[in-house]
Amino acid sequence: MAASMNPKGEDGYVVELRKIKKEYPVRQSLFRKKKQGQCLTAVNGVDLCLKEGDSLGIAGESGCGKSTMGRLLLKLTESTEGEYLFNGEDVTDLRSKEEMLKFRRQAQLVFQNPFEALNPRFTVQRSIMEPLTIHGIGSSTEERLGFVKEALRKVNLQPAESFLEKYPHQMSGGQLQRVVLARALVLKPIFLVADEPVSMLDVSVRAGVLNLMKEIAEEMRLTTVYISHDLSLLQYLCDHTAIMYLGQIVEYGKTEDILTKPLHPYSKALVAAIPTLDPSKRPEEVPLSNHVPSPVDLPEGCLLQDRCPYVGNACRGSEQVLTDVGDGHLVRCDLVCANNGNLKFEGGKAV
Amino acid sequence: MSLLDVRDMRVYYKTKKGIAQAVDGVSFSVEPGQSLGLVGESGCGKSTMVNGIIRVMAKNAFIPSGEVLFDGQDLTLLPEKEMRNVRWRDLSLIPQAAMDSLNPVYPVEDAFTEVLTLKGNMTKKEAHARTVELFTMVGLDPDRLGNFPHEYSGGMKQRAAIALALALEPRLVIADEPVTALDVIVQRQVLNELKRLRSELNLALIMITHDISVVAETCDNIVVMYAGKVVEKGSTQEVLENPLHPYTMGLENAFPDPRQQDKELISIEGSPPDLVNPPSGCRFAPRCPFAMERCLAEEPPYEEVDEEHQHGAACFRLSETLKLQKLAKEVETWQPA
Amino acid sequence: MIEMTSILEFFRQDKFALVGAIIYILFILVALFAPAIAPYDPQEMVRVDGRIAFNREPEKNFKLGTTNMGRDIFSQLIYGARPALTVGFTAALFVMVVGTVVGLVSGYFGGKVDSLLMRLTDVVFGIPFDPFVIVLVSFLGPSIWNIVLAMALLLWRDTARVIRSQVLSIKKRAFVEAARVSGASHSRIIFSYIMPNILPLSLLYGSLAIGWAILTEAAVSFLGFGDPSSISWGYMLHDAYVSQALSRGAFYWMLPPGICIMLLVMAGFYISRGAEEVLQPKLRSM
Numbered sequence: 008m009a010a011s012m013n014p015k016g017e018d019g020y021v022v023e024l025r026k027i028k029k030e031y032p033v034r035q036s037l038f039r040k041k042k043q044g045q046c047l048t049a050v051n052g053v054d055l056c057l058k059e060g061d062s063l064g065i066a067g068e069s070g071c072g073k074s075t076m077g078r079l080l081l082k083l084t085e086s087t088e089g090e091y092l093f094n095g096e097d098v099t100d101l102r103s104k105e106e107m108l109k110f111r112r113q114a115q116l117v118f119q120n121p122f123e124a125l126n127p128r129f130t131v132q133r134s135i136m137e138p139l140t141i142h143g144i145g146s147s148t149e150e151r152l153g154f155v156k157e158a159l160r161k162v163n164l165q166p167a168e169s170f171l172e173k174y175p176h177q178m179s180g181g182q183l184q185r186v187v188l189a190r191a192l193v194l195k196p197i198f199l200v201a202d203e204p205v206s207m208l209d210v211s212v213r214a215g216v217l218n219l220m221k222e223i224a225e226e227m228r229l230t231t232v233y234i235s236h237d238l239s240l241l242q243y244l245c246d247h248t249a250i251m252y253l254g255q256i257v258e259y260g261k262t263e264d265i266l267t268k269p270l271h272p273y274s275k276a277l278v279a280a281i282p283t284l285d286p287s288k289r290p291e292e293v294p295l296s297n298h299v300p301s302p303v304d305l306p307e308g309c310l311l312q313d314r315c316p317y318v319g320n321a322c323r324g325s326e327q328v329l330t331d332v333g334d335g336h337l338v339r340c341d342l343v344c345a346n347n348g349n350l351k352f353e354g355g356k357a358v
Numbered sequence: 359m360s361l362l363d364v365r366d367m368r369v370y371y372k373t374k375k376g377i378a379q380a381v382d383g384v385s386f387s388v389e390p391g392q393s394l395g396l397v398g399e400s401g402c403g404k405s406t407m408v409n410g411i412i413r414v415m416a417k418n419a420f421i422p423s424g425e426v427l428f429d430g431q432d433l434t435l436l437p438e439k440e441m442r443n444v445r446w447r448d449l450s451l452i453p454q455a456a457m458d459s460l461n462p463v464y465p466v467e468d469a470f471t472e473v474l475t476l477k478g479n480m481t482k483k484e485a486h487a488r489t490v491e492l493f494t495m496v497g498l499d500p501d502r503l504g505n506f507p508h509e510y511s512g513g514m515k516q517r518a519a520i521a522l523a524l525a526l527e528p529r530l531v532i533a534d535e536p537v538t539a540l541d542v543i544v545q546r547q548v549l550n551e552l553k554r555l556r557s558e559l560n561l562a563l564i565m566i567t568h569d570i571s572v573v574a575e576t577c578d579n580i581v582v583m584y585a586g587k588v589v590e591k592g593s594t595q596e597v598l599e600n601p602l603h604p605y606t607m608g609l610e611n612a613f614p615d616p617r618q619q620d621k622e623l624i625s626i627e628g629s630p631p632d633l634v635n636p637p638s639g640c641r642f643a644p645r646c647p648f649a650m651e652r653c654l655a656e657e658p659p660y661e662e663v664d665e666e667h668q669h670g671a672a673c674f675r676l677s678e679t680l681k682l683q684k685l686a687k688e689v690e691t692w693q694p695a
Numbered sequence: 696m697i698e699m700t701s702i703l704e705f706f707r708q709d710k711f712a713l714v715g716a717i718i719y720i721l722f723i724l725v726a727l728f729a730p731a732i733a734p735y736d737p738q739e740m741v742r743v744d745g746r747i748a749f750n751r752e753p754e755k756n757f758k759l760g761t762t763n764m765g766r767d768i769f770s771q772l773i774y775g776a777r778p779a780l781t782v783g784f785t786a787a788l789f790v791m792v793v794g795t796v797v798g799l800v801s802g803y804f805g806g807k808v809d810s811l812l813m814r815l816t817d818v819v820f821g822i823p824f825d826p827f828v829i830v831l832v833s834f835l836g837p838s839i840w841n842i843v844l845a846m847a848l849l850l851w852r853d854t855a856r857v858i859r860s861q862v863l864s865i866k867k868r869a870f871v872e873a874a875r876v877s878g879a880s881h882s883r884i885i886f887s888y889i890m891p892n893i894l895p896l897s898l899l900y901g902s903l904a905i906g907w908a909i910l911t912e913a914a915v916s917f918l919g920f921g922d923p924s925s926i927s928w929g930y931m932l933h934d935a936y937v938s939q940a941l942s943r944g945a946f947y948w949m950l951p952p953g954i955c956i957m958l959l960v961m962a963g964f965y966i967s968r969g970a971e972e973v974l975q976p977k978l979r980s981m
Binding site for chain 1: 399400511512513541542543544545546547549568569570571572574575598608609610611612613614615616617618619623624625626627629
């Protein structure tokens, strides 16, 4: 089931973001506090809908707001504007502790750096048991231990008993990331966010962790969001992918479509830049210039206007809207949309 | 004669637990103007080795044996004073995290002035002219010479680091993970820049990276290292299309490739061996699905298979390559028994 | 990051710290068994053949001689370890606890709490230490507990600053974020995740504070603001000074308490110096 970006008031979504915005106040100097209206826009009005079992990849360069998106989705940071519905309930402002605990139990995170994500003074057993203790799951330590072992088995750390008493520094990166995953799964969440889950791991063990995450997500019918700068990873994990640029989603569609026929000039550049084992198959490069606008002072109209080789007058004036060009493929570029997605760019010119 | 000829190089570390054989008998050569990719996972010894070549090593590291012939001269025998002249002038290093190697309290130009006046014996005026030239060469705006490093973006800092390495027109540049910390688009630009500079200046390049796809796109030759040993080397295209060593095959399996949508990702079970007490046979044998008894007992010698592409590997089962390649593509092969 | 279990290992590796620890242990033993070691009551005016033994030079019965009031200097020296260690350890405990709590709360909660506490710390930093102790002691009366109070009121400032910065860096680490994702409460995060990681640092500042406290008590007593009921090394120096022991060449009265103060303070710094190297390995090569 595909995730739709513009729901017509449909129900049944696990995650629904409506025009979510995150701004950080910018301090001008030590003594003068915020100047009126000076804000760094990290996430700029994002809509997102995910059903049970959906997997979405969010890709983009550093500073595009993808990590802030992850933090917003897990309510590790509060949004400045917009609404967040989780399982049909409004979780934009969670005032009471009980509501927050209920949310925390259902939404979990897999961290980028497994070497940092576990308390160095906790054994594996204690790390995984922590969430159970916090949420009061299981009536006795024995029962909890049972859950811990089950979680370890699920992430293929077997025999589970041999890992219980280990400390993080006694384990390899791949094993640690499995423990992190086990800790996230032990609460039986319905929503999982993974922020660059394998970027700190060695290549030869990456595949194992990726395949495991994919299997578990399918088996538990988890709704998952994978955040990565590496588009080539997302194709293994996600049905859909959103490309972010300066806090906005500029393109959204099936991961395969985005990798094989990206439409937005920025996505094109991104895809073309991925290094590959067979350089003869590389698509033509899109020459983007390096004038990245400051997120404190965004231009009017299209955010890519100063870098895009195809920029026209229309791009500078009006704000670009995310538009469906058919088959659930959404693009935030008037030039592309005006041609129903058939616009081709060759040699730095729109054809 | 090769520009750089590394012969049976060893670099060991003294550690609390004993002596770690981080680089253990590595040989390879680089011709003038050629580019070589040194590939392997963390801890395989690739960084240790280049640090050994330029003799900028950790305090507890030493070179028990081996020759590093640069232009016929053995660098391991050179007194430190002369070695200092060789660095920068003949071979230079773009260090890992080069972006942080610029001193944050001085303008970027100061780093160039220092190298050019001290090592290159230029006057300040000449140094400035050369710096402007270098900046233009790597695609940076010379107007930004007076800026401080924090005013540069990641890509700009990386370009500056490359320009600095090229300051005295060395014949060989060693780049340690030059693009790892960069975003893909900037990464692509920097790689293109390196490629262009190489052909313009007839520069030899050794690129250290964990990312074989970066090597695939930029290097003529490749050396694959595992646990301090060379397991395979040859021309990049040959090695990637026709891998001889099971580790190379496994590494390729584990690499996601956006142009091969149907490719299945397979990981190599286990982890690299302890280098203080390495296995007696092939160091990859404990993780190798094709390991025989002999592999565990004896160390396989390096054998060249294809003279034209200087392609060879250190494996006892080189005669069965085709069979192994076919098996290696299947998931079941790599699953633990 | 150091584990509590590695503390033993640390003493084994760092010879200076080991020496410091041995000195500490010796003084603690002396203080505990003072009545057994000292031949006389330190306050007693010792009589020899029915006459008070004034200003004796060191001899068999009076290892370090006697004072101008006929008290045995060696016994005073032995008993002097008691107030020194009492002041040292209690003041250090207060400094450590107050400093750690302020630093933890300030660093962890941030925002207004942080601003408030840190501005308070700034104010405390502005108060000159020795004059403050003297003024407080003259108001509240000369007692070693008032000296301890004065130190508890002021000396936490360094500890609080350092602990705060450490908390700020630990707070950003992923495993703390992970605890939040798990739903852990603030107190759980502080006590299970942050506290164990800053404990070595607060112990380090505690051991530094011991030295400071002993020095301060000695200085205050020497200046004559000390507790007359307990004989401390600073009090001995004061006594010697006002009775003009120096002009009589009675170095055996002035030197021993001075050396004891120096040894104990030095021991504290040796331990903390070693601990600092463990906490910041960068210093090791210097």
